[in-house]
Amino acid sequence: MATTLTDLHPPITMATTLTDLHPDIIHTHILPRLDGPSLSATATASSSLKSLCSDDTLWFPISQSTFPSTTHPHVNSVISTFPSGHRSFFLDSFPTITTDLTHRNPRRSWSHTKYDHPSCNLHPSSHSSPSQLISTVDICYQNDVIFSKPMFTDITSHFLSSGFLTELSEDNPTRTRLDPTRIQNDPTRIRPGAGTGSDPFRIARPIDLTVDEIAGADAATLRHLKESVKLNWIIIDPTRKRACNLSSIKAVSARQDWVTNESIIRYATVLPGCDPDEIVRCRIQVVLGVGEKGVGLYVKEVVMKVQDMDGVCVNGVEFLKIVEGVMMEVNGVRRKVGDDEERLRCCRVFKELKREKKEWEKMKEEKKEMVIWLNYVAIFVSFCFCVYFLLLLLKNCKT
Template identity: 30%
Template sequence: MEHLQCDLKCLSRDILADIMARLDGSTLASAACTCSDLRGIARNQRLWKQLCNSTWPSTALDEAQHLISSSTDGFRRFYADSYPLISNDHKDANNYFPIQPTLISPSNFALFIDVYYREKCITSSVLDGIPMETDFGQDDDTTTGLMSWVLNCPFKVVPSDINDEDIEDGDDGHDFVSLVGKADDRCNELKEGIRLSWVLLDKKRGKAGNLSSWKPLSVKKIWASNGDYILHFGCIIPVQESLQLPHNLAKCLIGARCNIEEKQGYLRWKEVSMHIEDTSGAYVNGGKSLIILNQALYCSRSNNRHAVEKGYIQFEGRKQEIIRKKKLEETLADWLCISFEVVILLILGYRILPI
């Protein structure tokens, strides 16, 4: 360590800063722990801003500049919060989450959305406020009624400015369409090639979290359509018992619908949306969804994507179990009704028949 510090002192601060600007986030954080000189350089927000801009190009857009504070710890905290994936390994969410605010407004949040194809960012978008919002604190009866409807209706976010983006064939001669003659091959190509990041930021507290799984959790072809595919991203969020959700779990599901057109040889986005659902498959309403999104920012994080996928598979298993039980109950109820009707008919028939 002394030898390292001696070597570092031989280098100017500008050279050290240039070297550290070439590091990724985890390496930069590790280097900052080695000595005071590197720790001082690592506190430079310019380094973390560059990392954020390269990882999430949406953070470099003009409309994003006022959302992430450039003061103490702004971009470093954004990177630390948003780079690892949200994990659902909390056994007791009631004791883990901080006290919830009494009112959570959609305008408290901002969304940073980035879509990659073959490691190249093809579209980025920033939303200042979740676009289902109506501001709190207004006395107008119409506004109050609309907010009441928004908070109680099924929650869904559809960014309008991320549609109609095209992915043309690459410059490397790798013909996307020629590889995807079969639906299974197309699904595999999409699953391996597409990456999506959906970062939620609490503007007041500076807390952030990536609600996406980066890689698709599933890819399915819509057979009734002409080349349409659905890609599912997302995370599993442990929630407090007060929300009264089955298994105290919620799924943040980000769905991307795209179309592969064989003649033109490109992929076109048709819709990207996000909603929250429980293990019964039901959409969670707007009021509960805002609370769940707020709780997601305080979940544990993991760089192990397989653990995130495992949590998703477990959630889907519980969902199928609830669906099977519901179908069984409905089947038993149908049989009971039929049996009751048969018994009634037999009784009536017996009384009508002459003795």
């Protein structure tokens, strides 16, 4: 019988799974090569891998490379107090926020003001309300960071009672800032004080694109910017040791402002309001200015505001309540990775409900006007009858 090569050299059995490797090899040579989502998925494979993947030294570089603004010492120290350090922060911040609108009826909140609901009037207690909120803003163009800035907002009585609006502006005095008339209801502005030169933790780089110096970006460039410019706006609560990403990450629209020659990119996330049936929209607007001779686009301003269906900015108390619900994933809030269709569907529903509410308010006003008109008619008719009977009475008295 002929002897085969297999008979002379039996097949060698090799390790085919991660669990067959020594933990030090996995921890030193394999896990550091994974990105955040892959590392999180690997942790669910087994209890031993979960223990290895929980090491904060793995998540520290992932968090700082994904969100460069977290390199600020104060931000980093706050994140280190989270239950699982940078792992907890990444799992809180990397997914986008979606709101389940299936069992929600916003129309029920139209008949009363939002202040009728007790949770909207409840002043945050001293033990649960943070003394400061941290915002980390990171904007990337095709995976290259073009803007990064942490911001610290003290929770004061003025913050709690004023309309909430956060604005990061280009500090170069030679460049024109956003026209203040664009901001409705005169909400409070919160501006960082340091520029790139005085703040080593701020990144500001131009986008390597050339546009018309007068006309600005054309339709093709706007579509490209909408797909290529990603934004993360993370709110960190040092008291609760939680975080949430209020940005849709991917833009929902991009347009050109022909008056100021600026490209405006918008991001939107629909969130539950104070009233269980109310929904609000967190809209972030990135304004891109044009460089000299149309060479390069730079981040001129980033504005975030949370508005109800009437376009009114929520105040500080309402914002804290909304953010608390988002962080704790209550009232239909879920964290999902890459669910663009659900995010866009929520935005469409919000726009449709906003249109319906305007029509409802218009009909309500028309009914009020009709009632007032009928009251005037009734008063006039009553007056005529009174005059008629008075004349009859005078006539009878004379006779």
